[in-house]
Amino acid sequence: MGTGQQAPVDLSVRIGSLTIANPVMSASGCFGYGVEYAGMVDLSTLGAVVVKGLFLKEREGHPAPRIVETPAGMINAIGLQGIGVHRFISEKLPELRERRATVVVNVCGTTVDEYAEVSRILSDAEGVHALELNISCPNIKEGGIQFGCSLGGTHDVVSAVRKVTSLPIIPKLTPNVTDPASFARAAEAAGADAVSLVNTFLALAIDIESRRPKISNGMGGLSGPAIRPIAVRMVYECRQAVKIPVVGMGGIMNARDALEFMIAGATAVQVGTANFVDPLIWNTIVSGIGDYLTRHGIKSVDALIGSVDMGKH
Amino acid sequence: MPFDVAATVVANLALSHDYNVLALDAPQIAEAAIPGQFVMVKAATGHDPLLRRPFSVFEILRDASGRATGLSLLVKRIGVSTGLLYDAKPGDTIMCLGPLGQPFTLVDAPADGWMVAGGVGLAPVWTLAEALVARGVTTTLFYGARRNDELFYLDFFRTLGVELVLTTEDGSGGEQGRVIAPLERALAARPADQPVSLYACGPEGMLAATARTAAAFGRPCEVSVERIMGCGMGGCYSCVVPMKSEGGGFHHVRSCIAGPVLDAAQIVWD
Numbered sequence: 396m397g398t399g400q401q402a403p404v405d406l407s408v409r410i411g412s413l414t415i416a417n418p419v420m421s422a423s424g425c426f427g428y429g430v431e432y433a434g435m436v437d438l439s440t441l442g443a444v445v446v447k448g449l450f451l452k453e454r455e456g457h458p459a460p461r462i463v464e465t466p467a468g469m470i471n472a473i474g475l476q477g478i479g480v481h482r483f484i485s486e487k488l489p490e491l492r493e494r495r496a497t498v499v500v501n502v503c504g505t506t507v508d509e510y511a512e513v514s515r516i517l518s519d520a521e522g523v524h525a526l527e528l529n530i531s532c533p534n535i536k537e538g539g540i541q542f543g544c545s546l547g548g549t550h551d552v553v554s555a556v557r558k559v560t561s562l563p564i565i566p567k568l569t570p571n572v573t574d575p576a577s578f579a580r581a582a583e584a585a586g587a588d589a590v591s592l593v594n595t596f597l598a599l600a601i602d603i604e605s606r607r608p609k610i611s612n613g614m615g616g617l618s619g620p621a622i623r624p625i626a627v628r629m630v631y632e633c634r635q636a637v638k639i640p641v642v643g644m645g646g647i648m649n650a651r652d653a654l655e656f657m658i659a660g661a662t663a664v665q666v667g668t669a670n671f672v673d674p675l676i677w678n679t680i681v682s683g684i685g686d687y688l689t690r691h692g693i694k695s696v697d698a699l700i701g702s703v704d705m706g707k708h
Numbered sequence: 709m710p711f712d713v714a715a716t717v718v719a720n721l722a723l724s725h726d727y728n729v730l731a732l733d734a735p736q737i738a739e740a741a742i743p744g745q746f747v748m749v750k751a752a753t754g755h756d757p758l759l760r761r762p763f764s765v766f767e768i769l770r771d772a773s774g775r776a777t778g779l780s781l782l783v784k785r786i787g788v789s790t791g792l793l794y795d796a797k798p799g800d801t802i803m804c805l806g807p808l809g810q811p812f813t814l815v816d817a818p819a820d821g822w823m824v825a826g827g828v829g830l831a832p833v834w835t836l837a838e839a840l841v842a843r844g845v846t847t848t849l850f851y852g853a854r855r856n857d858e859l860f861y862l863d864f865f866r867t868l869g870v871e872l873v874l875t876t877e878d879g880s881g882g883e884q885g886r887v888i889a890p891l892e893r894a895l896a897a898r899p900a901d902q903p904v905s906l907y908a909c910g911p912e913g914m915l916a917a918t919a920r921t922a923a924a925f926g927r928p929c930e931v932s933v934e935r936i937m938g939c940g941m942g943g944c945y946s947c948v949v950p951m952k953s954e955g956g957g958f959h960h961v962r963s964c965i966a967g968p969v970l971d972a973a974q975i976v977w978d
Binding site: 447462673 | 803
């Protein structure tokens with residue numbers, strides 16, 4: 396310590412068969428397809444670029460207004476606007492490969508078969524490193540949350556995708572259930588390599604003058620620092636429930652917040668809303684985690700994960 | 709490529725109870741910005757308000773040698789974030805990301821450039837007018853506001869050589885009513901063989917009316933739209949505008965990266 400000679404801290408972590416250089420990923424739906432940021436951010440420096448959710452086909456999503464700011468947070472209902480898996484592979488993936496990004500694709504479906512088909516297509520594409528299964532979007536009528544709010548549905552989607560891919564699969568869990576840990580167990584039993592959580596909390600903001608919702612979809616998903624302590628609790632519960640890695644997210648604004656999730660049990664973290672506020676946040680968080688480990692004499696991230704002491708004060 | 713600058717407030721000029729002009733020390737952004745582009749700014753240092761807000765670049769500030777030293781924002785106080793910008797003091801720091809988005813398409817003489825602005829929609833017109841005049845384009849500004857004391861910088865535009873057509877809702881300045889009425893008369897009076905391009909920024913209703921009017925007279929029109937925006941970079945898909953698709957229907961474009969300046973004839977106005 397303090398000699399200036401010590402080896403750099405090893406920030407790499409493993410998610411199934413995938414090793415990523417550091418535990419900080421973009422959160423799906425908060426970083427476009429990654430290429431939008433390539434002029435400002437070296438995409439290869441992120442642990443992984445998790446791109447916007449993809450169905451088989453293009454979707455236009457909901458009309459504006461799609462977001463509203465709330466105390467220390469925001470509610471969104473974008474409606475999973477997206478270019479579909481085929482256009483992603485032809486239009487976005489080549490640039491992501493060229494920029495040496497570790498790419499995780501968020502997979503959406505309105506049926507179990509669609510999840511499996513999108514996953515199969517992506518597994519054949521060069522430059523996709525893992526699949527995150529979106530079974531938790533609160534903002535569309537069909538698909539997503541209908542699987543994520545049922546233990547059987549979660550199992551069905553994960554096992555169907557497991558049959559068609561050898562890529563690591565990471566179901567993204569909703570917080571809009573009483574016991575997220577039971578869904579983590581269902582995902583693990585179905586062959587998931589990790590789980591990620593939390594997606595957004597179903598929420599509503601009303602304009603008191605018009606007595607109408609403030610966004611076009613009515614309800615939406617709450618993200619940002621407002622939700623962080625609940626997300627940390629849920630990540631802790633899932634860490635206790637399963638052996639597979641947990642990817643934690645929910646209102647991470649800086650390295651301190653990321654470390655809190657990791658100490659609660661997150662092997663890696665995703666950053667969403669904070670990227671809207673500060674598109675250059677990635678290096679700040681990664682180097683802040685490294686500085687913390689150095690300061691505490693911790694040699695690798697693994698030693699930190701789930702190290703919270705929940706004994707009574 | 710956009711720059712993210714911790715910009716120092718160099719001046720804050722209150723124009724009225726609601727409007728102010730905030731001058732920021734942001735030379736890199738000012739040097740790169742072209743008419744129609746915007747910046748994302750955050751005045752609060754904590755998490756409430758959380759997100760940045762989009763603002764058109766108003767003026768490019770220059771030193772005696774003509775070098776860009778910063779930019780100003782035309783701000784209308786509406787909510788908490790704009791309140792912080794209204795109350796900002798010289799020396800305060802404001803995060804400023806830009807320049808962002810697609811600019812106006814500058815027309816060439818002999819076409820005239822007609823600008824249409826409503827209220828705070830004046831913001832992108834300053835640099836647009838300067839650029840058009842510099843190209844030798846004859847320019848007119850149709851400018852509407854609620855009251856006469858909210859028609860700002862008239863002397864600047866007159867000195868630049870911009871013809872002004874003014875309206876106020878209460879009739880306290882210019883013609884009473886909305887800016888569309890004199891615009892329609894001017895378009896009707898203009899011979900078909902004299903080209904003119906329209907540029908508009910203001911409330912959504914004014915933009916839609918300008919688009920309809922331009923289409924009715926077969927004149928090209930660009931509008932600078934305003935949507936609730938999360939990031940300004942294309943990351944969040946919040947700020948979409950429905951655009952006509954080939955063969956019917958529509959598709960959503962992100963106004964932060966496909967706009968904020970869009971071809972009025974391609975927007976699905978409803």
